[in-house]
Amino acid sequence: QVQLVESGGGLVQAGVSLRLSCTASGRTFSSYAMGWFRQAPGKEREFVAAINWSGDSTRYADSVKGRFTISRDNAKNTVYLQMNSLKPEDAAVYYCAANTLRSQIGISSMNGRQYNYWGQGTQVTVSS
Numbered sequence: 390q391v392q393l394v395e396s397g398g399g400l401v402q403a404g405v406s407l408r409l410s411c412t413a414s415g416r417t418f419s420s421y422a423m424g425w426f427r428q429a430p431g432k433e434r435e436f437v438a439a440i441n442w443s444g445d446s447t448r449y450a451d452s453v454k455g456r457f458t459i460s461r462d463n464a465k466n467t468v469y470l471q472m473n474s475l476k477p478e479d480a481a482v483y484y485c486a487a488n489t490l491r492s493q494i495g496i497s498s499m500n501g502r503q504y505n506y507w508g509q510g511t512q513v514t515v516s517s
Contacts, residue, residue: 391415391487391506398511403477409470411485411508419443419463421489425470426501427481427513437483438470439498448494453479477517482510 397409409425424439438459439448447459458471468485486504497503 391489393485393487393506393508395483395485395508395511398483398513400514400516401475403475403515403517405475406471406473407475407513408472409483409485409511409513411468411470413466413468413487416489418461418466420492421487422491422494422498423459423461423468424486424488424494424498424501424504425459425468425483426486427479427483428510429478429481432481434484434501436499436501439494440468441494442492446494448496448498450499472513475513475515477515480513480515482512484508484510 392414395411401407422441425437426434427437428434436450440459444461456474461468485508487506488504
């Protein structure tokens with residue numbers, strides 16, 4: 390079992406930065422891949438970013454590439470999502486997810502079905 394707890398969401402103005410954190414417990418954090426997803430009201434959940442077990446391989450959705458950065462600190466069992474130059478269209482509930490069956494990432498990491506554990510989500514609201 391893996392428990393994931395997100396934090397760091399909030400209400401911000403467009404153009405500013407925000408950093409989300411997701412702390413994991415229950416299994417060896419450094420052995421599996423992690424991802425961030427988001428879901429806006431009335432929309433389907435969408436992939437944001439993924440990172441492999443060591444942090445040296447990442448993947449991003451085109452919509453956030455160049456603005457968002459995913460990273461992890463295995464000593465702290467935490468994965469981060471640094472969000473810069475936020476736009477109103479970034480507003481959503483952000484979820485972190487763990488894929489404990491894989492340590493590496495690939496194209497399939499963009500599919501939420503690859504992840505077997507999910508956090509409860511943290512709300513990000515961006516005002517224009």
